[in-house]
Amino acid sequence: MSAKGELPGWVDVGLIPLLNLFVALLISGVVVLIIGENPLEAMWIMLKGAVGSIKGWGYLLYYATNFIFTGLAVAVAFHAGLFNIGGEGQAYIAGLGATIAGLSLEFLPWPIVIPIAVLASALFGAFWGFVPGYLQARRGSHIVITTIMFNFIASSLMVYLINYWFRPVGNMAVESREISGAYIMSFREMARVFFDYRMPSTPLNPTFFFALFIAWAVWYLLWRTKLGYEIRAVGANTDAAVYAGIRPQRIIMITMAISGGIAGLLAVNEVLGAQHRLVLEYVQGAGFVGIAVALMGRSHPVGIVLAALLFGLLYQGGTELSFAKPEINRDMIVVIQGLVILFMGALEQTFRPWLSALFFKVED
Amino acid sequence: MTDARTPAIELIGIDKRFGAVHANKDVNLTIGRGSIHGIIGENGAGKSTLMSILFGFYSADKGEIRVKGETVKIRSSSDAIAHGIGMVHQHFMLVDTFTVLENVVLGAEGGSLIGPALAKARESLKHLAEEYEMDVDPDAIVGELPVGLQQRVEILKALFKGAETLILDEPTGVLTPDEADHLFRILGQLRDQGKTVILITHKLREIMAITDRVTVMRRGEVVANFETAKTNVGELAEAMVGRRVLLHVEKRPSQPGEVVLDVRHVTWKDRKGIARVDDVSFTVRKGEIVGIAGVSGNGQSELLDVISGITRPTSGEVFFEGKNIGMMGDPQYLRREGLAHVPEDRQHRGLITSFDAAESAILGWHFEESLGKGFRLDRDAVVQRCTREMADFDVRPGNPLLKSAKFSGGNQQKIILAREIERDPDLLIVGQPTRGVDIGAIEFIHKRLIALRDEGKAILLVSVELDEIRSLSDRIIVMFAGKVMGEREPGTNERELGLLMAGVTAKDAA
Incomplete structure (x- = not known):
């Protein structure tokens, strides 16, 4: 028998997220109904658009790659008791590292440039996470506030830098020139170049497997290293950590740097793997989706990968839906995604009291 | 009406x-x-x-x-x-x-x-x-x-x-x-x-x-x-x-050796500038248990924090095995040097209730090389250590994978004591070893502490249970309002100790 008030594991990690998802979809259905479309048909189009074709799967996994990175970033910080809202800005700034490394080292062969560019992405992201961590640890500025502020700073800074530093003269689009040195080929390009095989066009690239590796690395860090132990100790009980001789300030700074670094890896997928150039606002909210992904995935790497896949599905399915049903435009899709994030993230605990009351009634 | x-x-x-x-x-x-x-x-x-x-x-x-x-x-x-x-x-x-x-x-x-x-x-x-x-x-x-x-x-x-x-x-x-x-x-x-x-x-x-x-x-x-x-x-x-039934503990007279801990004029002031520990001096020698008696909130907790390196004293010196450790503020260094610490607040400090027992059982000692080389933490080694300690200290249930919160107070305390005692420390600082612990476990814990003393280790015991202090200690120090009110033999009657604990010296009471 389990202690009162504590639900068994399968309810906690399985039933509650699914219930939340179901309610979110139900309300989305009502919204679709209000604008005069058939919700079941809409859902079918979404599902088919995401998993009904190779192309759909390609996009789904490509989006999921971004969400795995940002979700892991939020989760690592969360284990130290920190709420890193700054994944968006950290990923954005990381693009700068990827671009600078990629453009300035073009003369080197790709097996050297790509690792350097990946490292630069992580370092730039890490720096953008470390500064709020430092401010929290040494100055007591709340991490939630500072990371939000740093998102704005990143946004403005990048507009300036891309416009005045990276944009080739005469180019209308606000983006850098192509990063040819650190060019990560998509699977489609690989198939064409190496096997002369034509795949449907998707931006999916090997970064997806890199993201899975990072998910494993995060698990290893948190549960199989002394640093991970210290991170979790600080997050679970700061007093006990201090008793153990762990310095919470130090852990806060290190954790925020790691968190920012992981968020920064999103630049590998986007800048090096998909866009091949530094594009204005290229993160497109993936940093914020990471918060929902981490919450839904219970801050565990396995859960995060699964949650990232779900959000990838929603993104790709939503895009298809807006193509198929002009009445359900892009903004409507954002509303639906927002509802899912709302129920998975912010209202995550809504059904818990009700469910646990029900559960213990049944058990008695 | x-x-x-x-x-x-x-x-x-x-x-x-x-x-x-x-x-x-x-x-x-x-x-x-x-x-x-x-x-x-x-x-x-x-x-x-x-x-x-x-x-x-x-x-x-x-x-x-x-x-x-x-x-x-x-x-x-x-x-x-x-x-x-x-x-x-x-x-x-x-x-x-x-x-x-x-x-x-x-x-x-x-x-x-x-x-x-x-x-x-x-x-x-x-x-x-x-x-x-x-x-x-x-x-x-x-x-x-x-x-x-x-x-x-x-x-x-x-x-x-x-x-x-x-x-x-x-x-x-x-x-x-x-x-x-x-x-x-x-x-x-x-x-x-x-x-x-x-x-x-x-x-x-x-x-x-x-x-x-x-x-x-x-x-x-x-x-x-x-x-x-x-x-x-x-x-x-x-x-x-209270005149509680004295829990009788079999023990031989102590044979104190050289001084292990030497606290000299330690003062610790809180943020408001109030001296919570006020000019405290005492020593603890090998092979003896020194008990600090006092109603809780009279500076004992703060004193323990200073000695164990969690906080730095405002003034004064702490010598551990001849080294001045007062201003170091590094509990991990002190653990390496042989200073173990069972904290007063088991739930909030002694273990992490959301961690499993195995992870709680390495809290503070997780840096040890025997638990994994370099940065690694060897999960098998962690679980094995906990299994061994649980058997040795008769922790029930003896399951290292169970969440720390699920153990009873007595068993949580045994996990903590096992963790600290098994490191073979030269000095063990123990705060409230039996608070909220059932009778059976109290006896067990007392026996282990005496055994440790008989091995020639130094023990500093802080407890609000006067009985415990009297039955375990070889010397008793009474604290009130951050100050040492006096040192007494364990045979001193309860009344006298009770008065000291309430801040009344013999002169006042007369």
Whole structure:
């Protein structure tokens, strides 16, 4: 028998997220109904658009790659008791590292440039996470506030830098020139170049497997290293950590740097793997989706990968839906995604009291 | 139907449990109208729980509350206020940035516009101030007032809301002696005006100075009621500390060796500049247990933090095996050097309740190479160590993968003790080793501590259980208000120790 008030594991990690998802979809259905479309048909189009074709799967996994990175970033910080809202800005700034490394080292062969560019992405992201961590640890500025502020700073800074530093003269689009040195080929390009095989066009690239590796690395860090132990100790009980001789300030700074670094890896997928150039606002909210992904995935790497896949599905399915049903435009899709994030993230605990009351009634 | 003889408050058969802790056991208490009633007892005796029930913060599992003879249900503090009960908390419930007037009105605004309420409050505040000689500038910002005045605002707030009975929880803890004297004068006046005052404290002198009647609580029970005029400090101290069945521990006389820990003139001041540890000096030698006795909150916890390197002393020196470690502030270094520490607060410090037992069992020692080379933490090694220690210390259930929170208090304590003792330390610092631990485990823990001493290790023991101190220690140091009151032999009688713990030296008592 389990202690009162504590639900068994399968309810906690399985039933509650699914219930939340179901309610979110139900309300989305009502919204679709209000604008005069058939919700079941809409859902079918979404599902088919995401998993009904190779192309759909390609996009789904490509989006999921971004969400795995940002979700892991939020989760690592969360284990130290920190709420890193700054994944968006950290990923954005990381693009700068990827671009600078990629453009300035073009003369080197790709097996050297790509690792350097990946490292630069992580370092730039890490720096953008470390500064709020430092401010929290040494100055007591709340991490939630500072990371939000740093998102704005990143946004403005990048507009300036891309416009005045990276944009080739005469180019209308606000983006850098192509990063040819650190060019990560998509699977489609690989198939064409190496096997002369034509795949449907998707931006999916090997970064997806890199993201899975990072998910494993995060698990290893948190549960199989002394640093991970210290991170979790600080997050679970700061007093006990201090008793153990762990310095919470130090852990806060290190954790925020790691968190920012992981968020920064999103630049590998986007800048090096998909866009091949530094594009204005290229993160497109993936940093914020990471918060929902981490919450839904219970801050565990396995859960995060699964949650990232779900959000990838929603993104790709939503895009298809807006193509198929002009009445359900892009903004409507954002509303639906927002509802899912709302129920998975912010209202995550809504059904818990009700469910646990029900559960213990049944058990008695 | 109420006449003047009806008690102001009656508590009948109050019972309250927090999980395994039985905080109040069938408590009966009668508080006469127009009197000052003291409730005295050590920390954890259940005084605050009882008053929280009366003020509606907790609801009792069983029992009945009567106000002026009528049975009432108090579900929240607003119920309590409606029945004329006011409370002044140990930590003030004031909004620092508000004025005195605004604070007094808080919770009694009456309507959506604040103006009329403020005007009315200003009037009655003036009235109250005259009646009870409680002068406070109604427009002063509360955060800028000295503590004594802030407390006065709390009292005024309660009176403004029509309190007939006023509960004060450890009111003098934050006051200077002068401020305390003034508070007592105010309380006297309140009584003379027919108000009832309940004073919670663990300071015997306050009880003697101001109360009419006194109730002594111990381990959640009322153990004695006295008329203050007919009792004395000694009797109260004895009732408070209790003549418990002495848990007999077999031990040989100690054979102390060289000095392991040498504490010299250590002072530690908190942020407000109050010396919580005040010029403390003592030594601990190999092969002996030195016990620090005292009511909790008298500087023992802070002293342990300084010695174990968690905080740095404001001044003074700490020598461990000849090295001055006072200013290092590095618990991990000290652990490497052989200083182990069982913290007083097992739930909040000793282990991490959300971690499994195996991970809690390496807390503080996780840096050791035997648990994984370099940065790695070898999960198998962690689990194996815990399994071994659990077997050695008879922890039940002996499952290292179970969450730390799921073990009983005694077994949690065994996990912590195993962790620290198995590291083979030269000095073991132990805080409250048996607090909230069942009898069987107490005996086991005591035996292990004695065995460690007989191996020639030095042990510094802090406990609020006088019995424990007396049966384990080879020398006893008594602390009160951050100071060492004296050193005694373990054979010293309880009365003398109890008086020292209450800050009364032999000279005062005579």
